[in-house]
Amino acid sequence: MYTVPKLDDYSPAALDRAVAELFSALDAETAALHSESDWKEFRDRWMARKNGVLTQVNDTWLKAAPKEAKRDVGQRVNELKARAEAAIEAAHEKIHASSAGARLERERLDITLPGIRRPIGVKHPVLRVQDEIVSVFKAMGYSVGEGPEVETDYYNFESLNFPPNHPARDTQDTLFIAGQERKPARERLLLRTHTSPVQIRSMEKLAPPLRIVIPGKVHRNDPLDATHSPVFHQVEGLAVDTNITFSDLKGTLDHAMKALFGSSVKTRFYPSFFPFTEPSADMQVSCIFCGGKGCRKCKFSGWIELLGCGMVDPNVFGFVKHNGYDSSKISGFAFGMGVERIAILKYEVEEIQLFYEGDVRFLEQFA
Numbered sequence: 088m089y090t091v092p093k094l095d096d097y098s099p100a101a102l103d104r105a106v107a108e109l110f111s112a113l114d115a116e117t118a119a120l121h122s123e124s125d126w127k128e129f130r131d132r133w134m135a136r137k138n139g140v141l142t143q144v145n146d147t148w149l150k151a152a153p154k155e156a157k158r159d160v161g162q163r164v165n166e167l168k169a170r171a172e173a174a175i176e177a178a179h180e181k182i183h184a185s186s187a188g189a190r191l192e193r194e195r196l197d198i199t200l201p202g203i204r205r206p207i208g209v210k211h212p213v214l215r216v217q218d219e220i221v222s223v224f225k226a227m228g229y230s231v232g233e234g235p236e237v238e239t240d241y242y243n244f245e246s247l248n249f250p251p252n253h254p255a256r257d258t259q260d261t262l263f264i265a266g267q268e269r270k271p272a273r274e275r276l277l278l279r280t281h282t283s284p285v286q287i288r289s290m291e292k293l294a295p296p297l298r299i300v301i302p303g304k305v306h307r308n309d310p311l312d313a314t315h316s317p318v319f320h321q322v323e324g325l326a327v328d329t330n331i332t333f334s335d336l337k338g339t340l341d342h343a344m345k346a347l348f349g350s351s352v353k354t355r356f357y358p359s360f361f362p363f364t365e366p367s368a369d370m371q372v373s374c375i376f377c378g379g380k381g382c383r384k385c386k387f388s389g390w391i392e393l394l395g396c397g398m399v400d401p402n403v404f405g406f407v408k409h410n411g412y413d414s415s416k417i418s419g420f421a422f423g424m425g426v427e428r429i430a431i432l433k434y435e436v437e438e439i440q441l442f443y444e445g446d447v448r449f450l451e452q453f454a
């Protein structure tokens with residue numbers, strides 16, 4: 088670092104040498120500046136009023152000069168000051184320009200790079216199958232009904248002909264809302280175990296004839312395994328009119344299964360029990376994998392059990408107070424199917440959990 092030497096010789100040649108030395112020191116120091124803080128340090132070292140290089144030059148050269156040399160020294164000191172000021176200003180500009188350049192470089196945007204592709208979402212396979220089932224029935228003139236997922240005991244059980252303490256309630260492990268012990272049993276809230284309560288709600292609103300499908304989410308206290316989930320989806324159907332018979336039920340469901348699985352699929356009906364239908368049946372379809380010959384998927388029976396159905400129990404109509412649901416004049420059928428069950432068959436999915444895990448690798452297969 089440059090320090091101001093004392094001068095013994097004040098001849099013009101000696102003065103020129105001293106000044107040249109100082110200039111080259113100034114040039115060397117400005118060349119070594121890289122940052123704003125370097126520059127500030129440099130500026131202060133040269134310009135500080137107290138003990139800056141220029142002050143030192145003034146004190147050691149000009150003040151100490153003999154009278155006859157003062158004019159000569161003074162001229163050179165002024166020149167020096169002007170040059171130092173110019174160098175300091177130029178150095179500042181240079182640092183600014185290069186730091187702005189560095190920032191631009193850092194923030195450089197390559198507009199020729201390909202953009203980030205946003206994958207287009209698709210319908211979830213469960214929703215897709217649910218919509219497909221609904222559209223099959225819509226094409227047969229059914230309308231679509233919806234109802235609350237948090238339901239009262241009355242709509243979920245009682246009005247569907249599940250008497251209090253009836254053992255049929257035990258087949259649907261129910262999730263009740265906590266803290267309702269003081270309410271009368273029929274007002275207690277629960278997560279609906281089926282979409283059937285919407286049957287009653289729909290009949291309360293609409294007079295017969297009625298044809299309605301009810302898709303939606305239902306809940307049961309089932310542990311999660313390959314084919315069961317505590318949350319799943321159902322499509323429930325209800326048709327009420329004069330002279331509706333079991334043949335209408337069979338014909339309707341047979342047509343729907345052919346629409347869903349292909350025209351070669353066959354259906355058959357087995358006696359079953361549900362509190363809200365009489366008679367009740369389980370419907371089976373011919374195995375969609377082997378065509379009925381027998382395979383591992385149908386346990387070599389050639390048939391797969393798919394849904395429950397039956398003729399609406401007259402007691403259920405008795406719970407609808409208005410709107411003319413008089414069981415001596417009208418009749419109807421109802422059915423309910425699990426959407427996941429059908430999706431599992433349609434897409435040959437091994438585990439029901441795959442529908443709820445949100446794993447993109449699974450879901451994008453349906454894109």
Ligand SMILES: [Zn+2]
Pocket residue numbers: 374375376377378379380381382383384385386387389390
């Ligand atoms: Zn089979």
